[in-house]
Amino acid sequence: MQIQWYPGHMAKGKKLLLEQLKLVDIVIEVLDARIPISSANPDVHKLIGNKPRVVILNKEDLADPGCTKEWISWFKNRGIIAQGFDSTAHKGAVNLVKTVVNVSKSKMTRKKFLLPRATRAIVVGIPNVGKSTLINTLVRKKTAKTGNKPGVTKGKQWVRILSDLELLDTPGLLWPKFESLDVGFHLAVTGAIKDQVFDLVEVAIWLLNKLKTDYPNILSQKYKFFTLDQSSAELLELFGQKRGFLQAGGSTDLEKSALALLHDFRNGKLGRITLEKPLN
Ligand SMILES: Nc1nc2c(ncn2[C@@H]2O[C@H](COP(=O)(O)OP(=O)(O)OP(=O)(O)O)[C@@H](O)[C@H]2O)c(=O)[nH]1
Numbered sequence: 001m002q003i004q005w006y007p008g009h010m011a012k013g014k015k016l017l018l019e020q021l022k023l024v025d026i027v028i029e030v031l032d033a034r035i036p037i038s039s040a041n042p043d044v045h046k047l048i049g050n051k052p053r054v055v056i057l058n059k060e061d062l063a064d065p066g067c068t069k070e071w072i073s074w075f076k077n078r079g080i081i082a083q084g085f086d087s088t089a090h091k092g093a094v095n096l097v098k099t100v101v102n103v104s105k106s107k108m109t110r111k112k113f114l115l116p117r118a119t120r121a122i123v124v125g126i127p128n129v130g131k132s133t134l135i136n137t138l139v140r141k142k143t144a145k146t147g148n149k150p151g152v153t154k155g156k157q158w159v160r161i162l163s164d165l166e167l168l169d170t171p172g173l174l175w176p177k178f179e180s181l182d183v184g185f186h187l188a189v190t191g192a193i194k195d196q197v198f199d200l201v202e203v204a205i206w207l208l209n210k211l212k213t214d215y216p217n218i219l220s221q222k223y224k225f226f227t228l229d230q231s232s233a234e235l236l237e238l239f240g241q242k243r244g245f246l247q248a249g250g251s252t253d254l255e256k257s258a259l260a261l262l263h264d265f266r267n268g269k270l271g272r273i274t275l276e277k278p279l280n
């Protein structure tokens, strides 16, 4: 898969992040619950170093609940506090704030004689993972700009949650070289990379192959015209025909079909699906 996923502003974003990390007590790393490993930016991990960190497995409403539970234990076994979260709902917000403040206080190295002040946290993560939505949910109002495409947050933004937590929103960051093709596919399918920079049909076919293996019943349940003996290319074509994506001359518009399939996945129309499962 040929994609240009590392625009110049992301290199600048990394520099800015290094500066901002000096200002905060704790990092809230927002991961995508459907791809907890692929959505973790190794460059950001290096910058975070030993700073206290809480992991949010965001978009848990779109992920397979059993897998999210397994992922939370997976992180726990590695000494990392992780919590599933749906940033579009308010449920669990108070608990989340408490967890962040408590973890930060338990690791506080600030001198005791300094006056107590609000905990300062920075919210980091890949584009479109829900950082700004999470902040808005915690504040209970729309202060941070959000949108269902990567690259919505540009500058930096401090937001105060009650009196004991201040949050800093940051622009989504990717890294220059993915470890494997699958990482690229995961990021493309979930919407972290702009649709314009990858081959939609290739990514949609990858998704169909993946679903056929990991969730074999989902496709035929959601799209009654699907059967598992068809190839993924045939399935995509059939899907496009059923949706009426025809080009002049009567052939199927595969790009449009691919995009519609990806939207169905991203909006949860295919059900709750986790693409990446913990190995142990
Ligand atoms: N279903 C679901 N959608 C979510 C959740 N969190 C965020 N979203 C949606 O994901 C999209 C991206 O959200 P943003 O908050 O703008 O993401 P961001 O990480 O700030 O993105 P950038 O600023 O581009 O880096 C929006 O359409 C949100 O409504 C969630 O927990 N569940």
Ligand SMILES: [Mg+2]
Residues within 6 Å of the ligand: 131, 132, 133, 145, 146, 152, 153, 170, 171, 172
């Ligand atoms: Mg944002």
